[in-house]
Amino acid sequence: MTMRSGLDRWTDGFSEQLNTMLRFPLGWVNADGSPNHIPTGKRIRPILLLLCTQASGGDWKQALPAAAAVELLHNFSLVHDDIQDDSPTRHGRDTVWRIWGKPNAINIGDGLFAISYAALSELPQQGVSHEIVHQVMNIFNRTNLELIRGQYLDMAFERQELVSLEEYVSMIRGKSAALIAACAQIGALIGSGDSVCAAQYAEFGLNLGLAFQIRDDILGVWGDPSVTGKSTATDILARKKSLPILHGLHADARLLSFYRNSDMSAALVAEVITLLEQCGSLDYAKQQETEYYEKAINALHKTGSSGEGASILRNLARQLLGRSH
Amino acid sequence: MTMRSGLDRWTDGFSEQLNTMLRFPLGWVNADGSPNHIPTGKRIRPILLLLCTQASGGDWKQALPAAAAVELLHNFSLVHDDIQDDSPTRHGRDTVWRIWGKPNAINIGDGLFAISYAALSELPQQGVSHEIVHQVMNIFNRTNLELIRGQYLDMAFERQELVSLEEYVSMIRGKSAALIAACAQIGALIGSGDSVCAAQYAEFGLNLGLAFQIRDDILGVWGDPSVTGKSTATDILARKKSLPILHGLHADARLLSFYRNSDMSAALVAEVITLLEQCGSLDYAKQQETEYYEKAINALHKTGSSGEGASILRNLARQLLGRSH
Numbered sequence: 001m002t003m004r005s006g007l008d009r010w011t012d013g014f015s016e017q018l019n020t021m022l023r024f025p026l027g028w029v030n031a032d033g034s035p036n037h038i039p040t041g042k043r044i045r046p047i048l049l050l051l052c053t054q055a056s057g058g059d060w061k062q063a064l065p066a067a068a069a070v071e072l073l074h075n076f077s078l079v080h081d082d083i084q085d086d087s088p089t090r091h092g093r094d095t096v097w098r099i100w101g102k103p104n105a106i107n108i109g110d111g112l113f114a115i116s117y118a119a120l121s122e123l124p125q126q127g128v129s130h131e132i133v134h135q136v137m138n139i140f141n142r143t144n145l146e147l148i149r150g151q152y153l154d155m156a157f158e159r160q161e162l163v164s165l166e167e168y169v170s171m172i173r174g175k176s177a178a179l180i181a182a183c184a185q186i187g188a189l190i191g192s193g194d195s196v197c198a199a200q201y202a203e204f205g206l207n208l209g210l211a212f213q214i215r216d217d218i219l220g221v222w223g224d225p226s227v228t229g230k231s232t233a234t235d236i237l238a239r240k241k242s243l244p245i246l247h248g249l250h251a252d253a254r255l256l257s258f259y260r261n262s263d264m265s266a267a268l269v270a271e272v273i274t275l276l277e278q279c280g281s282l283d284y285a286k287q288q289e290t291e292y293y294e295k296a297i298n299a300l301h302k303t304g305s306s307g308e309g310a311s312i313l314r315n316l317a318r319q320l321l322g323r324s325h
Numbered sequence: 326m327t328m329r330s331g332l333d334r335w336t337d338g339f340s341e342q343l344n345t346m347l348r349f350p351l352g353w354v355n356a357d358g359s360p361n362h363i364p365t366g367k368r369i370r371p372i373l374l375l376l377c378t379q380a381s382g383g384d385w386k387q388a389l390p391a392a393a394a395v396e397l398l399h400n401f402s403l404v405h406d407d408i409q410d411d412s413p414t415r416h417g418r419d420t421v422w423r424i425w426g427k428p429n430a431i432n433i434g435d436g437l438f439a440i441s442y443a444a445l446s447e448l449p450q451q452g453v454s455h456e457i458v459h460q461v462m463n464i465f466n467r468t469n470l471e472l473i474r475g476q477y478l479d480m481a482f483e484r485q486e487l488v489s490l491e492e493y494v495s496m497i498r499g500k501s502a503a504l505i506a507a508c509a510q511i512g513a514l515i516g517s518g519d520s521v522c523a524a525q526y527a528e529f530g531l532n533l534g535l536a537f538q539i540r541d542d543i544l545g546v547w548g549d550p551s552v553t554g555k556s557t558a559t560d561i562l563a564r565k566k567s568l569p570i571l572h573g574l575h576a577d578a579r580l581l582s583f584y585r586n587s588d589m590s591a592a593l594v595a596e597v598i599t600l601l602e603q604c605g606s607l608d609y610a611k612q613q614e615t616e617y618y619e620k621a622i623n624a625l626h627k628t629g630s631s632g633e634g635a636s637i638l639r640n641l642a643r644q645l646l647g648r649s650h
Contacts, residue, residue: 010470018477080435084428103409106431107476110405110438114469117442121462130455137446137462144439145335151432152343 003068003119004028010118021100021108022115025075027091031099040091044320045070045179049187051316052201055309058191065122066136066186072116073140074179077147079109084155128190135195136186139202143182150174157241161260168246169210177209184208188303200303207296208317214289215321217242221273222282233269244276244285251279293321328393328444329353335443346425346433347440350400352416356424365416369645370395370504374512376641377526380634383516390447391461391511397441398465399504402472404434409480453515460520461511464527468507475499482566486585493571494535502534509533513628525628532621533642539614540646542567546598547607558594569601569610576604618646 011019020033027040046067053063081087082095083105089095097105120140123133153171157163163171184205189198220235220242235242239259241249248255255275258268276282300313317323336344345358352365371392378388406412407420408430414420422430445465448458478496482488488496509530514523545560545567560567564584566574573580580600583593601607625638642648 010466014474015477017481018474021477080431084431102427103480104477106405106409106434107473107480109431109435110476111470111473113435113438114466114473117462118466118470121459121466124459130459134446134449134455134458137442141335141439141443141446145436145443148432148436148439149339149343151435152340152346152429155428155432156342 002064003071006065006068006119006122007115010115021096021104022111024099025079025096025108025112026071031094038092040093041075043071045074045183048180048205048313048316049183051309051313052184052187052205053191055305055313056188056191056194056197056201056303057305062123062126062128063187063190065119065126066190069116069119069140070179070183070186072112072119073144073147076109076112076116077151077179079105079112081151083109084151123190129193132189132193135189139182139185139189143178146174146178148174150176150178162249162256163241163246165243165246165250168241168243172210172213172243173206176213177206180209180212181206197303200299203299204296204303204313207292207299208320211289211292211296212320214243214285214292217244218282218285218289221245221276233273236269236272237264239264243288244281247284248272248276248279248281251281255279289321293317293323327389328396331390331393331444331447332440335440346421346429347436349424350404350421350433350437351396356419363417365418366400368396370399370508373505373530373638373641374508376634376638377509377512377530378516380630380638381513381516381519381522381526381628387448387451387453388512388515390444390451391515394441394444394465395504395508395511397437397444398469398472401434401437401441402476402504404430404437406476408434409476448515454518457514457518460514464507464510464514468503471499471503473499475501475503487574487581488566488571490568490571490575493566493568497535497538497568498531501538502531505534505537506531522628525624528624529621529628529638532617532624533645536614536617536621537645539568539610539617542569543607543610543614546570546601558598561594561597562589564589568613569606572609573597573601573604573606576606580604614646618642618648 007023011022014022016033020029020031023029024031027036027038030036049067049070050060050063054060078090079096082090083097083102087095088098095105096108100108117140120133120137123136124130128136150171150173153167154175157167157171181202182205185198185202188201189195192198217235220240221233221244234240235245245255249259252275255272258272264272296317297314300310300317303310305313332348336347339347341358345354345356348354349356352361352363355361374392374395375385375388379385403415404421407415408422408427412420413423420430421433425433442465445458445462448461449455453461475496475498478492479500482492482496506527507530510523510527513526514520517523542560545565546558546569560570570580574584577600580597583597583600589597621642622639625635625642628635630638
């Protein structure tokens with residue numbers, strides 16, 4: 001409940017309406033202000049951060065303000081992302097801009113951004129030293145600039161016909177993996193007070209984040225709608241340029257011409273999927289996912305963390321990537 | 326040049342295009358990336374901050390990262406504000422969203438916001454203690470939440486026919502005066518290390534900021550176009566609800582019906598101005614401006630600052646408000 005009471009402290013004196021708007025994207029309330037009990041997110045980032053605090057020898061309770069900060073930051077980026085992408089829904093609900101308009105949604109995102117820093121600034125009250133808080137703040141700042149860089153590239157790529165696989169990985173490194181890396185690094189820094197150890201955790205998080213994003217890319221084409229909650233091949237219908245699709249666009253000129261010209265009928269989507277499989281794009285993406293996953297597990301091993309903490313982190317990584325081994 | 330080299334450090338690895346977009350609103354470059362030599366802002370906030378560091382007994386050089394932070398924060402808020410208001414120009418140039426579109430402009434604002442925190446985090450390198458940095462960070466966080474609250478109210482007021490004078494002052498306190506207050510407070514905290522003294526400076530800044538905004542409101546109706554750079558009575562044409570106009574709307578029902586119904590012809594604008602003068606709205610606004618100005622000067626007196634530092638601050642306050650006495 002730290003996050004809720006923290007938010008209350010920083011938004012004291014706000015009108016009821018503004019408070020509802022700030023809490024809606026966190027999934028705590030509905031648009032009319034009534035409590036919402038349906039989960040709207042998996043809270044992967046704060047959980048990962050707290051587990052890394054524990055695995056690196058610390059007490060997860062000390063890291064609670066940082067866990068709140070990364071979840072708030074993630075939600076800030078989603079609120080702005082939904083405006084930028086014109087997305088009408090998220091987690092099965094209308095997006096902030098759909099309900100309150102884009103000008104308000106920009107302001108709400110800014111508010112969550114500011115509150116994420118406000119949360120971080122409460123670390124000293126949990127007994128974290130000013131020196132460590134300063135290092136945490138630096139990681140957080142760097143991460144935010146990585147988010148900006150990734151978001152810029154993502155939007156720029158939409159206007160480019162082709163993007164190299166290296167450029168794509170650089171984009172998801174900023175847009176998706178940097179924050180996962182920061183969660184692991186900040187958690188371990190608070191847990192161990194050791195920046196070298198924390199850098200190993202960052203390596204774990206970065207590779208886990210990359211593997212996680214590539215898995216998402218695979219599910220966007222080959223996912224089971226009953227599991228992903230999206231219709232099959234959403235990413236093809238939306239002409240997204242995810243990793244497997246980019247691989248195919250580079251490998252087979254027919255795919256490029258489909259993406260360039262045609263309306264995406266159901267029959268054509270099936271043909272695109274077949275072509276992608278034939279030119280090895282699914283295999284390529286799976287292999288990339290596995291490589292990053294193995295790098296993540298190796299980095300975790302190198303942290304020197306052992307026992308329960310490390311095994312929970314390994315299980316989390318497996319679960320996130322739907323792996324049985 | 327601290328601000329430029331600081332920005333370079335944090336945006337190392339960004340593409341040329343993204344770097345241009347981030348530097349454009351600061352007035353350093355034109356949209357094509359070429360250097361811009363025409364001033365785009367008065368830099369009031371960083372100057373005020375550094376003067377308060379000096380006046381409170383410190384060395385302004387120590388406060389440079391904080392001065393950069395408030396200027397970056399101010400520019401972040403302008404970039405987002407221009408999107409929210411659909412404003413096509415600022416400082417005689419196209420706004421960021423007009424040049425690069427709203428999705429990019431949201432991201433650029435977010436980037437400036439993140440870099441403002443990154444700048445603050447460099448205070449320890451200037452020899453400011455972690456304890457003081459922590460207090461500065463708290464002031465900065467509170468200020469950001471005040472900006473969010475003020476911006477929310479400003480947008481909400483646009484959809485309300487009438488707003489009370491108290492509500493209006495509460496809005497400008499958040500949207501305009503809070504950051505001026507923070508500049509004075511942060512500057513004095515770094516200069517003196519004394520939070521009680523810094524709170525007096527905050528009082529000075531807050532009242533100065535309120536007086537400054539009300540003066541701006543007066544100039545929006547009665548300003549000399551050759552001085553303000555805007556056409557006469559812009560605020561009436563745009564149906565703004567600034568302090569003198571709100572006073573008139575409450576005082577004279579004819580004004581309300583003009584605002585409610587008519588096209589604003591030049592003749593009507595003249596009539597609105599006459600009505601505002603007749604019902605004492607100009608006098609009311611002038612008197613409010615003077616009250617806040619005097620509160621500011623009293624607060625400055627109470628800081629105990631004397632000598633050159635205090636007299637420069639008094640002169641700055643006079644200049645900002647166009648006062649000869």
